[in-house]
Amino acid sequence: MQAGGLGADQIQQIQLGGKMSDLRISDRGRVDHARPVRFTFDGKTFAGLEGDTVASALLANGQHLMGRGFKYHRPRGVVTAGSEEPNALIGTTRGPGQFEPNTHATMQEIYDGLSTESQNKWPSLKFDIGAINDRLYMLFSAGFYYKTFMWPKSFWDKVYEPFIRRAAGLGRSLTYLDPDHYASRYLHCDVLIVGAGPSGLAAALTAARSGPSVVVVDEQAEMGEALLSEPSVEIDRDQVWGWLASTLAEPASLPNVRLMNRSTAIGYYHQNMVGLCQKLTDHLSDVPADAPRERLWRVRAGQVILAQGAIDRPMVFDGNDRPGVMMAGAAQTFLNRFGVKVGVRPVILTSNDSAWYTAFDLADAGCKVAAIVDTRTDIPPALMQAAMSRQIEALTGYTATATSGRLRVKSIRVNPVRGGRVGAARTIACDAVLMCGGWTPSLHLFSHTKGSLEWDAKAKAYLPGHKTEAVHIAGAGRGLWGIAAVLADGAQAGADALRDLGRKAGAATYAVTNDRTGTGITQKELPTDRSPSSAKAFVDFQNDVTAKDIRLAVREGMRSIEHVKRYTTNGMATDQGKLSNMNGLTIASDALGKDIPQVGLTTFRPPYTPTTFGALAGYHKGSHFEVTRKTPIDSWAVENGAAFEPVALWRRASYFSKAGEDMHAAVNRECRATRQSLGIFDASTLGKIEVSGPDAVEFMNRMYTNPWAKLAPGKCRYGLLLGEDGFIRDDGVIGRMRDDLFHVTTTGGAARVLNMMEDYLQTEWPDLQVWLTSTTEEWATIAINGPNAHKLLAPLVEGQNMSDAAFPHMSVAECTVASFPSRLFRISFTGELGFEVNVPARHGRALWEKLMEVGKAYDVCPYGTETMHILRAEKGYIIIGQDTDGTVTPEDAGIGWAIGKAKPDFVGKRSLAWPDIVAKGRKQLVGLSTENPKDALVEGAQIVLDPKQPKPMKMIGHVTSSYWSEALGRSIAMAVVQGGFDRMGDTLHIPTADGGSQAAKVTGSVFDDPAGDRLKVE
Amino acid sequence: MLLIHGPYCDDTLPELEFAYAGAAHIARPADPMSLSDEEWRDFLYVRSNPRGLHAERWRYIHGCGRFFNASRDTVGDKFSVTYKAGKPRPDLEKAVQMSK
Incomplete structure (x- = not known):
């Protein structure tokens, strides 16, 4: 300490x-x-x-x-x-x-x-x-997840898993809602420059001066990157920070340039789309009210210039993770940018010239540099000279073999390496070890584009190769070193980008003095005179992976670098191996006895740095997460105490409880009222598609299973839609308004049905003259059901004879209802005498209120989706997607009557002839009647023949719908059961979660009024 | 995010406005009932999964609503060409070979 x-x-x-x-x-x-x-x-x-x-x-x-x-x-x-x-x-x-x-x-x-x-x-x-x-x-050790926790098996649940879960991850996650809000924006520009170091700024100046829109982003609070850490450099005879100030002032004054600090380019996506995460308020003590915390930008750029610099590599040796051991480049930044000495008695440990300059800067700032330890023997004389003049001891051809100190490094143990042999150790007291094992070009974003990285033996680094996007890489990212070289390269990248945009520009030139160029080598873990097996020489600090782990992984058979990575977790922490990947690769290639380029690289993926979920979610949270679709009658339901449920994106009234009623009581009352007198239901969410044109009937014949040619205008029919595989996709009542106009209704999947219809119309039968129009939102639909439905409605209708003979069940007419223009259907999804009134959506609520007012005479009762479900189930009307699951054919569902068998073809017809479709023993839709009428089955519960059979039991089907039927005074259920039609009267068993079982008898699926007498007008 | 050129609107727009619609150039048989079970199976289910150029269908779902065909590289993901439904498949493999 x-x-x-x-x-x-x-x-x-x-x-x-x-x-x-x-x-x-x-x-x-x-x-x-x-x-x-x-x-x-x-x-x-x-x-x-x-x-x-x-x-x-x-x-x-x-x-x-x-x-x-x-x-x-x-x-x-x-x-x-x-x-x-x-x-x-x-x-x-x-x-x-x-x-x-x-x-x-x-x-x-x-x-x-x-x-x-x-x-x-x-x-x-x-x-x-x-x-x-x-x-x-x-x-x-490497692969400990696969080894340590293997046995005994009984330890897994109680010991190992809780231990792993507690140990996994750093930090603690939030357990409450993030109170901040986040913004997002799109941006288009001609040139996007990522990184505002010397190369990025040179590129920006060159590009900006010729007029295109330029965006420069940098993740730091202040732009300048390496220039902020190198104050002794002069550019164009100006001290570097003076040059930086005037350089940033120029583009900042240009209307075509946008400079964005605190903005990280997190991902590089197809066709030059780059995601930026801009931090807006995390640095402020007084945050303006309602200011977003972060803003996610989606930038589409004509040309991208990546000027992200390079990251220095740690040295791998025993004890290289002790507090006080850090990168030399970082120490230089802390000194020059922040005015902070990271220690007063540092030791430099390096294989590169760059760290020598760190030593000089620290010495000049008053630190006692205890030694420069360089693994190389061949050091540029100028550096040796400069060290000597500062009285810094230079140990060349040395290795580091240990450090000491518990909470802060106290000393480093170094040994000479002569002729491959590690000599006698020497311990140097220090309070910091500043290391540099080489520089890794920062090419993560380039890697996101699947651009190839090629090994450059001279730079000892992977450098950008084949490009897949309109991208230029500039500066240290191309393995260049020194301010002069990267300024020139950046300016050239700016000019190249302009050329690719079809503009002309000359690359600016810069005169640089006091530049610190240099070279170096990279290496595997440092040689030691001690047992390498007891060394804690860390490669990946964040995931705690050592050199020994990587060698062990290779010994245990991992050959691919991808396997070594996963087995050791090297490079798999949130830093994605920015420091560790190249060291890990170097050690793995040594262990494999292969050259580095033969071992290959793992792939970087977005995001470049960890990104908040808030930024990614942006505005899409709470009620903005997705659209809530409301019907024209929704506001009435709100005012009248409806409980709502989401049905796809729709918000639907589920039931309307009166004072003191729970859901069960409310639903029973709604069922009774509808069966006894009159119920009213908002069915506006019903999907609607208009099929029109001279070939409309031919199109309907080809799409739906039913025959349509003989359906007269003014009549409607239950329509069934299959997929080409023969399984039920959708259904609904379809009215023929005119010879060339069908009013098709669907389930809630109207968009899917319209897409399917468009697909066939556009690509299989483009010769048919048919137009398809989505009309779901055009109409408000009100269903009126019950013995008094006709009495309520008939006096309100003009333009249509409402007598049973003139307007029988399954009729449709254009008329007015309560003076509103209407498409009136006489249909029923409850088994009661029923009508569906469609009026233009804007009249929906007015008609509803009118019907409520007039309906008082019949104690009209508004009901919701719960009651609708029960009333339809009592009649055995199926709901696609609940009673069917994508493997159910019309015959399986007991609605084979809806198939026009004489038709030569329709979508799905061929598949209905398949051997497996006509085979015996398919799952078929039946009714289930529990032995105890009060027993309600659980929807989704599995069905077995013998509840006493050993587990795992043979399951022969499942319950699809289950309700309490107020009309019948007992529970009812539907189920798909193997060979169900042949099991009528059999008793089946439904095991329950508590280990018991319920018995139920197989019945037909029409529980109430099988003859359909109630559909008639009395 | 990919940019897609809609051949009907003649405009290049973000992928989010489009929906994928399966492999292209698989015509529904004129008389399905005349097909053997195997032939019908092949039409319905059997698809190639090429590494490289793939002929596929897309729909401009948030625009004109038209289905169209495309040739897209399954390795780099990018589109090489889009063309109207019903137009013949462009001989891209040949074009790529010749350019090499």
Whole structure:
């Protein structure tokens, strides 16, 4: 816990007392030293500066420890300064109920009042019981899920599964509704540039100057990326931050350019659509009322330029995960951008030139750099010179073999490697180890497009190969290094994008001084003089995968990198292996004895960084989740106490209870009223399609099973629609209004039926002159049923003789009802004398109220879908999709009479002749009458012949509909049963959930008034 | 999200406005009752699952409502061409081969 000679707690006290810690360098960096900010971490108040992230502010307070590892619960500190961070994942609380787990401490900006907490620890971050796992590491090796928890089998439910579930995942998830709201937008532009580092900005300047619409996005609060960490560079004789300010001012002033910070390109989808998640308020202490928290952008770009830079690779060695061990590039960012020294006595561990500059910057800032340890022997003389001039010891041709320190690194053990042999160890005291094992071009988004990545032996990296989209990759993403090189490359990418848009542009040129170019090597885990089998050399920090795990996976037979990945879970954490993939691949290829390009790569998938569900859901939540379709009579139902139920997207009145009635009582009353006198029902949701044209009757003959040629205008008929496979798809009453006009009604699946009709009409029978029109919403439909239905309606009708002879059952007419223009059907879905009145939707409620008023004389009773279901079931009328399930033929359903057998063809006819369709023993729709009339069966319950047979029982069917029939004073049910028609009178058994069983007799499916006498006008 | 060119409206629009409608160029037999069970099975159920160009049907469900045909690459997902229903299948394989 040494930091500048003081414990972290002491530093914090000094900080809170008002003195600046010596870890924060006054007036350095891009933070505002005049604006202190207070926030909490694990309940303690910390001070930072405006412009700090949680990570930089904690580091300024000497706090490296920010979390615990996933499997072994080892103490973990911050490793990076960006969104690739695997360790410093924290919970953030922004306000009441506004909590988010797994926030990158390296990305979360601090503000007054922000509350943060560490994760995956108990009881505290400093002392975590779960760290016992670190001693049990043998249990958690590669594939431990498949090994440790295998036996004994009886342990699975009680021991293993609860353990795994408790251990799985970092952070805690919300258990309440997210109170924030989220926005979404579409955007079209000519050029989208992802990443506002030097290459992205150079591309933006080149593109913007020639006039196309340009969008530049960057995930950071401030644009500039690498330029923010390299203040010594000069561009065009201007100090880099001065150049950056004027560079950003130019496009910001242009109307054709949009600069978007705090915006992460999360996914690259087909045809240059890029998803952006823009964080709008997570950095604000005072959030404007009603401001959305995040906005999801769907950007369609003519050309995309990916300028996402590169991510530095950790070194893989024993103890490389100790707090204080971090990326050299991150240390440089914390120093130069935030004015924070990550330690006062750092050791640099590298195989690349870039980390040497980190050492120089730290030394120049007053740190005592204990050593630069480089695995290479061949170091550019200028670097050796620069180290020497700063009195930094350079150990070249060295390896690192261990670190020490519990909650913060105290020392590093290094050994010379000579002729392949690891020599005697030396221990160097330090408070930080800053490593760089190479640079990985950030090509995740390019990988989303299925663009190929090709191994470049010189850059020792996968670089973009074949492209599938209009995309250009610029800068470090192409393996280039140094500000001058990436500026030039970015400008060229901008010019290339313009050329592909058919515009002309010259790439701007830039003069760069004090550029820090360099090279380096990449390698597998570092050589050691100790047993590699006891080394905890981490490859994937977030999923706790070690080099040993990867070698074990190969030994146990994993050959494909995809298998190694899944067996070890390397690269499968939320960071998708931004730090670990290349190290894992390098080690796996060594273990396999193959070259890296022969082993291949795993695939990156969206999102680039974890994205909130809120952003993805956008406006689609609560009542905006999907449309609620309401009928024209819905408002009346609301005013009159209806209980509603969703039926597909429709909201339908389910029953209307009077004071003191429960649902059962209300429904029984509605059933009685309808059967005894008069019921009224809003049937407006009935699907309606108009089939018109000279060939309408031919079309109907081909689509539906029934014959239509002889149906006279003014008559209607039950129509049955099959799929080409012979199974029932839809049904409904179809009225012939004129020779060339059919009013087709469907189930709730009207859109599906219309689609099917259009398909046949457009693509199979384009010669037929037929027009199809969806008219579901055109009409309000009111069903009137009961012995007094005719008495109510007849006086209101004009333009149609309502006598039984002139308007018998199954008639349809155009007339007026209560002076409203109407299509009047005499049909019944209840078995009672019934009518369905269709009036233009706008008159629906007025007609309903008129009928209610006139109907008082007959005690008219409004009823809902529950009563409708019962009344139809008493008559054995089926509901497609409830009593049928997509494997039921007309014969199975007992409605074979609806088939026009003389017709040469109709959709599905050929399949009805199939051997399996005409075979005996198919499931057939029958009625079930329980032995105990009070027993109600459960819909969906399975049916068996013998309830005493051993389990698993042989199931011969299931209950499709089951109700209490008030009319019959007993329960009724329908079921599909194997060979059901041949089982009339048999007793079947329906096992119940409590282990018992109900007995029921097979009957016909028409329970009430089988002769249909009640349909007649008396 | 794919962009799809509707051959009837002659406009290129997002995939969300369209609906997939199965393999293309499978005509319903003129007289299904004359087919053997095997022939009817093949018409009804047997489909190819090519890696590469696939002739398929789409419907501009939120626009003109027309069904049309398309050739689409099942590997990269993108459309190579769309054309009106009833038009012959373009010889894309040949065109691709010749361009190589």
